[in-house]
Amino acid sequence: MIILGIETTCDETGAAVLETDGDPTAAQWLKNGRFRIRSNIIASQEPLHAKYGGVVPIIAARAHRENLPGVIERSLRQAGVQVSDLDLIAYAAGPGLPPALLAGRDFVASLAEQTKTPVLPVNHLLGHLATGLIKNVKAWQQFRSADFPALGLIASGGHTVILLLQSLDVYKKLGETLDDAIGESLDKGARLLDLAYPGGPKLETLAALGQPLFTLPRPLAARRGYQLSFSGLKTAFAELVEEISSIGQLTPETRAHLAASFQKAVFETLLVKLKRAAETERVCSLIVGGGVLANHEFRRLLTRTLELPLYAPPLRLATDNGVQIALAALLRLPHEQPRRDPAKLDFNPIWSL
Ligand code: KG4
Numbered sequence: 001m002i003i004l005g006i007e008t009t010c011d012e013t014g015a016a017v018l019e020t021d022g023d024p025t026a027a028q029w030l031k032n033g034r035f036r037i038r039s040n041i042i043a044s045q046e047p048l049h050a051k052y053g054g055v056v057p058i059i060a061a062r063a064h065r066e067n068l069p070g071v072i073e074r075s076l077r078q079a080g081v082q083v084s085d086l087d088l089i090a091y092a093a094g095p096g097l098p099p100a101l102l103a104g105r106d107f108v109a110s111l112a113e114q115t116k117t118p119v120l121p122v123n124h125l126l127g128h129l130a131t132g133l134i135k136n137v138k139a140w141q142q143f144r145s146a147d148f149p150a151l152g153l154i155a156s157g158g159h160t161v162i163l164l165l166q167s168l169d170v171y172k173k174l175g176e177t178l179d180d181a182i183g184e185s186l187d188k189g190a191r192l193l194d195l196a197y198p199g200g201p202k203l204e205t206l207a208a209l210g211q212p213l214f215t216l217p218r219p220l221a222a223r224r225g226y227q228l229s230f231s232g233l234k235t236a237f238a239e240l241v242e243e244i245s246s247i248g249q250l251t252p253e254t255r256a257h258l259a260a261s262f263q264k265a266v267f268e269t270l271l272v273k274l275k276r277a278a279e280t281e282r283v284c285s286l287i288v289g290g291g292v293l294a295n296h297e298f299r300r301l302l303t304r305t306l307e308l309p310l311y312a313p314p315l316r317l318a319t320d321n322g323v324q325i326a327l328a329a330l331l332r333l334p335h336e337q338p339r340r341d342p343a344k345l346d347f348n349p350i351w352s353l
């Protein structure tokens with residue numbers, strides 16, 4: 001089967017072609033079936049949003065509309081396939097920014113109409129989780145069979161969700177953020193240090209030059225349960241930066257120490273809950289996905305703190321892309337029929353896992 005995966009939930013326009021061997025709708029396919037990533041094209045809108053310090057939904061939607069034809073054409077060309085070779089189009093139907101989702105849905109509906117290709121709407125967050133399970137076996141890859149029950153974590157710019165998975169199909173949500181997502185929190189902290197959007201990767205670079213010398217809170221750390229909160233931490237950090245800058249001490253060294261302190265506080269706020277969940281629920285492994293998994297320090301802390309087998313995405317597949325959408329389709333195909341009526345394709349901005 002040849003699958004085109006399309007991502008437009010936020011500020012990356014992504015299209016990827018995946019080829020499977022065998023029939024991924026078969027019940028046992030996920031266990032032994034293999035797939036090959038034949039292309040992965042991403043048009044980032046970072047420069048468009050940087051001057052606003054965050055993603056502007058209608059600008060994102062317009063850019064998706066402009067980018068989609070070229071991104072899809074490049075992904076098909078790189079994969080060496082024609083649009084008529086496609087067996088399935090998978091698109092991210094949520095969660096995400098409504099205008100951005102609408103742009104993706106509309107484009108997919110007209111492509112499906114023209115080509116008579118079946119379509120599967122998939123959950124963007126399931127795609128992030130699926131990237132954590134990729135096992136690299138040269139050109140053809142497989143899903144790794146993780147050890148269940150497993151703790152699941154999605155740590156991205158829009159979401160922070162802790163899951164308990166009995167299998168890839170059976171899971172429940174243990175907790176999520178009550179306010180900012182973890183990536184959003186890193187981006188806001190980075191902005192306070194005058195780092196451009198998206199600040200997460202730049203904060204990582206700056207933090208590596210400093211030490212976590214400053215004391216910052218770990219919100220909700222002592223509270224029972226697995227709910228998370230990051231907004232108070234950002235406020236405390238804003239006050240700290242303001243205080244240091246008002247006495248003229250915001251030197252390059254101090255900025256690096258501030259970055260290291262803030263990044264550590266954000267990660268530990270989450271790690272405390274993950275550790276507790278892992279112990280209470282007696283999980284055997286940790287499956288993770290989302291843009292923040294591009295952070296080396298975060299991956300190191302996850303391994304060191306939880307002392308569990310860690311299933312994490314290849315670095316280049318941590319942030320939003322079309323491969324994750326095609327992978328989510330592979331997880332769903334044994335359970336769900338693709339849609340044949342393009343007029344009935346929908347989207348859901350608050351689609352929860
Ligand atoms: O998963 P993703 O690409 O988009 C959403 O679904 O939200 O995640 C984007 C988030 C941004 O907040 C970005 O700053 C963060 O992931 N991110 C990082 C790194 N690379 C991306 N955060 C920390 N360190 C990184 N290296």
Ligand code: ZN
Nearest residue numbers: 128156291320
């Ligand atoms: Zn994402």
